[in-house]
Amino acid sequence: TTSLFAQLPRRAFLGTQLYTVNDSVARLYKLPDAQGALIQRVVENSSAQSVGLQPGDVIVSVQDKNIATHLEVVETIGSYREGDVIQFSYYRNGELQHAEAPLKGFPKETSEHAEVIYDAVPYDGGYVRTIIRKPPGEGPHPAFFFIQGAHCGSIDGMNPRSPVAMLLEGLTEKGYVVVKTEKAGVGDSRNNIHCTDCDLDYEIRLFTASFNQLSQYDFIDTSNVFVFGHSMGGVQAPLMQTDFLPKGIAVFGTVARPWFEYYIDIARKQRLMVGQDYLENEKHVARAIPFYYKLMIEKMSPEEMELDPELKDFMYNQWSYDGEGRFHGRHYTFWQQLQDTCLFTAWASTPAYVLSIWGEGEFVALNPFEHKLIADIVNQYNPGKARFYSMPSIDHGFVRVEDVQHAIDIRNDWEYQYTHFNNNLVDVLHEWMQEIIN
Numbered sequence: 278t279t280s281l282f283a284q285l286p287r288r289a290f291l292g293t294q295l296y297t298v299n300d301s302v303a304r305l306y307k308l309p310d311a312q313g314a315l316i317q318r319v320v321e322n323s324s325a326q327s328v329g330l331q332p333g334d335v336i337v338s339v340q341d342k343n344i345a346t347h348l349e350v351v352e353t354i355g356s357y358r359e360g361d362v363i364q365f366s367y368y369r370n371g372e373l374q375h376a377e378a379p380l381k382g383f384p385k386e387t388s389e390h391a392e393v394i395y396d397a398v399p400y401d402g403g404y405v406r407t408i409i410r411k412p413p414g415e416g417p418h419p420a421f422f423f424i425q426g427a428h429c430g431s432i433d434g435m436n437p438r439s440p441v442a443m444l445l446e447g448l449t450e451k452g453y454v455v456v457k458t459e460k461a462g463v464g465d466s467r468n469n470i471h472c473t474d475c476d477l478d479y480e481i482r483l484f485t486a487s488f489n490q491l492s493q494y495d496f497i498d499t500s501n502v503f504v505f506g507h508s509m510g511g512v513q514a515p516l517m518q519t520d521f522l523p524k525g526i527a528v529f530g531t532v533a534r535p536w537f538e539y540y541i542d543i544a545r546k547q548r549l550m551v552g553q554d555y556l557e558n559e560k561h562v563a564r565a566i567p568f569y570y571k572l573m574i575e576k577m578s579p580e581e582m583e584l585d586p587e588l589k590d591f592m593y594n595q596w597s598y599d600g601e602g603r604f605h606g607r608h609y610t611f612w613q614q615l616q617d618t619c620l621f622t623a624w625a626s627t628p629a630y631v632l633s634i635w636g637e638g639e640f641v642a643l644n645p646f647e648h649k650l651i652a653d654i655v656n657q658y659n660p661g662k663a664r665f666y667s668m669p670s671i672d673h674g675f676v677r678v679e680d681v682q683h684a685i686d687i688r689n690d691w692e693y694q695y696t697h698f699n700n701n702l703v704d705v706l707h708e709w710m711q712e713i714i715n
Contacts, residue, residue: 285397285404287359287382288465292323295347298335306335307371313337314347324354328365328378337373338366354380383434383465390450397465398458398487401479406465407487408433410445410455411496419501419714420454420491421445421706422523424484424510429472429606431464432457438695440675441507447703453710454497458487473606477513477614485517492521500524501714504629505706506531508642508673512615515623525630525713527706530642530673533624533651536615537573541566542644550640551685564591572609573616578602579609624654631655631663632709634702638672638684664709671699 295314296302303311313335319325330336336344339353340363357363359382366375386393392411397404412418423445425432435442445455461483462471470479488504491497503525506514511531532539544565548558568591571577579602582588592598597605604612624631635648642648648665655663670677672684677699687693 289357289380290383291354292320293325294318297346312345314350324380328376335368398490400486402469403467406459410449412452416496417498418454420497421448422504423457424506426508433464440698443698451707474608476610481513489520527632529634533620540569625658630713634666636671637669638678641673
């Protein structure tokens with residue numbers, strides 16, 4: 278595993294808070310034009326500090342690439358790795374200056390309760406980053422394999438106050454090896470394709486490869502590995518064809534029915550929950566159903582749908598189409614394959630113990646029926662193996678809330694979310710896993 282890590286160097290960490298230059302900033306800092314990124318803050322022990330950059334400097338080029346906005350700096354640095362030597366051109370007090378230095382790597386996660394191991398899994402012409410929390414003691418320890426939601430953001434270096442980070446740290450403290458996996462091309466991962474362009478099958482195989490590698494660690498008890506699928510992760514968990522079987526699969530805030538049916542449910546109910554007018558919502562549903570049918574059932578490409586003015590308007594204005602084959606930041610084939618996943622069959626055939634959790638503050642995976650259905654399917658084919666739990670006072674992101682309306686009210690309030698993790702979830706999962714282990 279050491280050699281694998283060596284083949285996957287750390288992504289570069291510039292360590293600045295940046296602001297895009299506008300006309301007034303250009304005048305204030307005596308710049309020739311309104312181009313560049315103003316440094317507002319420099320982080321200790323960062324690449325920016327080692328280069329000698331300071332607050333008030335304005336970056337205008339990186340490696341001879343002219344910089345117009347702060348996002349271009351972020352994007353450019355993101356393509357480099359720890360140790361790469363980079364040249365910066367910047368204005369300081371109206372004078373153009375140049376500097377170069379090797380980039381430092383992104384800071385690694387730490388844990389009060391475990392050693393944090395950065396490893397890698399060979400996958401699709403490259404490597405995928407895994408981050409493993411190994412508790413103290415001889416072991417082997419039971420393991421908790423986390424599969425995140427649909428988004429393509431990095432889960433490396435999460436804010437330790439975030440509910441997901443607190444869940445994983447809470448289970449680390451209970452003595453589990455906790456494993457999380459970056460997606461394709463995300464964070465340190467280097468693959469032939471990026472998460473935003475891969476399909477569902479590709480991503481399921483990626484998580485399967487990461488799961489299979491757990492058998493190589495002598496500190497993991499492979500007879501007691503539990504998979505936890507959050508949101509889209511709860512769809513992918515039962516579909517993994519692994520080399521050894523998980524002892525249990527827990528899912529939270531997920532979907533079991535065919536997705537064409539689920540999307541209609543969302544179109545009709547979710548918008549009303551967040552305050553949409555009833556008659557306006559009926560118009561929305563009437564437009565949504567043909568779009569979902571064309572996308573999910575007829576498997577039409579975005580290019581084909583764009584030929585219909587009504588579908589084109591819906592794609593761009595209601596379904597976050599980026600004009601390059603992606604809806605909501607994922608390739609259209611990712612969404613289309615969800616329709617054909619046969620989740621009933623997957624749940625019926627899993628020999629694992631199953632815990633299906635629905636949060637009573639949910640307005641995303643909003644249907645308790647969906648979660649009860651998972652347990653009912655498992656129990657029909659493997660009696661006594663599954664349990665449904667309707668969990669009070671928790672929303673889709675593991676935040677403690679009073680009810681659904683409260684969850685809706687705080688959905689953009691990060692300060693509330695980062696101070697109200699519902700830590701009962703740690704106990705619910707721990708008690709379920711211990712019951713099975715014992």
